[in-house]
Amino acid sequence: QQQVKQSPQSLIVQKGGISIINCAYENTAFDYFPWYQQFPGKGPALLIAIRPDVSEKKEGRFTISFNKSAKQFSLHIMDSQPGDSATYFCAARGTSGSRLTFGEGTQLTVNP
Amino acid sequence: DTAVSQTPKYLVTQMGNDKSIKCEQNLGHDTMYWYKQDSKKFLKIMFSYNNKELIINETVPNRFSPKSPDKAHLNLHINSLELGDSAVYFCASSHRDSYGYTFGSGTRLTVV
Numbered sequence: 001q002q003q004v005k006q007s008p009q010s011l012i013v014q015k016g017g018i019s020i021i022n023c024a025y026e027n028t029a030f031d032y033f034p035w036y037q038q039f040p041g042k043g044p045a046l047l048i049a050i051r052p053d054v055s056e057k058k059e060g061r062f063t064i065s066f067n068k069s070a071k072q073f074s075l076h077i078m079d080s081q082p083g084d085s086a087t088y089f090c091a092a093r094g095t096s097g098s099r100l101t102f103g104e105g106t107q108l109t110v111n112p
Numbered sequence: 113d114t115a116v117s118q119t120p121k122y123l124v125t126q127m128g129n130d131k132s133i134k135c136e137q138n139l140g141h142d143t144m145y146w147y148k149q150d151s152k153k154f155l156k157i158m159f160s161y162n163n164k165e166l167i168i169n170e171t172v173p174n175r176f177s178p179k180s181p182d183k184a185h186l187n188l189h190i191n192s193l194e195l196g197d198s199a200v201y202f203c204a205s206s207h208r209d210s211y212g213y214t215f216g217s218g219t220r221l222t223v224v
Binding site for chain 1: 168217
């Protein structure tokens with residue numbers, strides 16, 4: 001059972017454009033929603049995270065938008081750069097344990 | 113450097129062999145995990161240990177056996193390797209009561 005669904009699978013954006021990746025979850029017990037960035041040959045690294053008591057969190061060019069009623073959250077990358085080219089994973093974690101459930105990943109390519 | 117370290121980084125072996133992957137973290141975390149990343153980049157949790165106690169044991173073949181000699185180490189032993197075991201295996205750690213995971217760089221296992 002896939003509890004966190006992510007789209008699109010792949011995304012190509014021009015340098016300077018906005019990249020948007022979407023996730024939807026099913027489990028209302030989730031209370032922490034991070035985004036991870038993974039470069040080839042490396043492990044996923046925490047990029048930005050949000051709790052459901054806020055609707056938006058911004059860190060530099062990266063913004064998470066959160067819609068609790070729709071059970072959806074998204075990552076926006078403003079002014080996308082070639083160095084942002086990586087695989088992005090959304091994830092969710094519930095209060096009952098330490099398990100992080102990941103989305104399927106989005107391969108982002110930013111063309112120069 | 114504070115980190116999650118995995119060895120080896122690459123492992124090529126024949127079907128039927130037994131192999132181990134080692135993981136160590138010096139972050140002072142009390143919880144460690146093994147994740148499997150398949151060819152489609154999907155990250156799936158396999159096991160989790162908290163202070164040497166197994167707390168998550170997903171549906172994986174019993175050919176996979178984790179061992180945690182102390183809270184800073186979590187090893188993964190795989191018996192009778194099969195072609196389908198080929199994947200990248202990631203170790204991660206966190207504090208049980210916090211949410212951030214730190215991942216290692218992964219071990220790419222290729223079974224031939």
